[in-house]
Amino acid sequence: MTHNIYIYIAIMAATSYAIRVLPLTLIRKQIKSKFLRSFLYYVPYVTLAVMTFPAIMDATQSPIAGLAALLVGIVAAWIGAGLFPVSILCCLVVFVLEFFLV
Numbered sequence: 146m147t148h149n150i151y152i153y154i155a156i157m158a159a160t161s162y163a164i165r166v167l168p169l170t171l172i173r174k175q176i177k178s179k180f181l182r183s184f185l186y187y188v189p190y191v192t193l194a195v196m197t198f199p200a201i202m203d204a205t206q207s208p209i210a211g212l213a214a215l216l217v218g219i220v221a222a223w224i225g226a227g228l229f230p231v232s233i234l235c236c237l238v239v240f241v242l243e244f245f246l247v
Contacts, residue, residue: 210242 176182198215205211214235221231 155243206243207246210239210246212244214238 176185202208202211203216205214217238218231218235221234226234
C-alpha cells in the first residue's frame with residue numbers, strides 16, 4: 146500500500162488554517178468569561194514551557210548541569226533579573242558544572 150504525501154500535506158494545511166481562522170470567525174465579540182480569558186492568556190507560556198523544559202535537560206552533557214541551570218534561572222527570574230542576565234547566568238552554571246562533572 147502506497148501513501149500519498151499530498152494528502153498528508155493537505156490535511157496538515159487544513160488543520161493549521163483551521164486553528165488560525167476559526168477563532169477569528171467564530172468569536173466576534175469580547176470574551177467575558179474570566180476563566181476562558183485567563184486560560185487563553187497563559188497558553189503561550191505553557192506552550193513555551195513544554196518546548197523548553199525537555200530541551201534544557203537534553204541540551205547539556207550532564208542532566209545535573211541542566212537541572213542546576215534551570216533552578217538558578219528560576220531563582221534569578223524570581224528575584225527580578227531580566228531575560229539576558231538570566232540566560233547568561235544559566236550558561237555560566239552549565240559551563241562551570243560541565244567543566245567539573247565531565
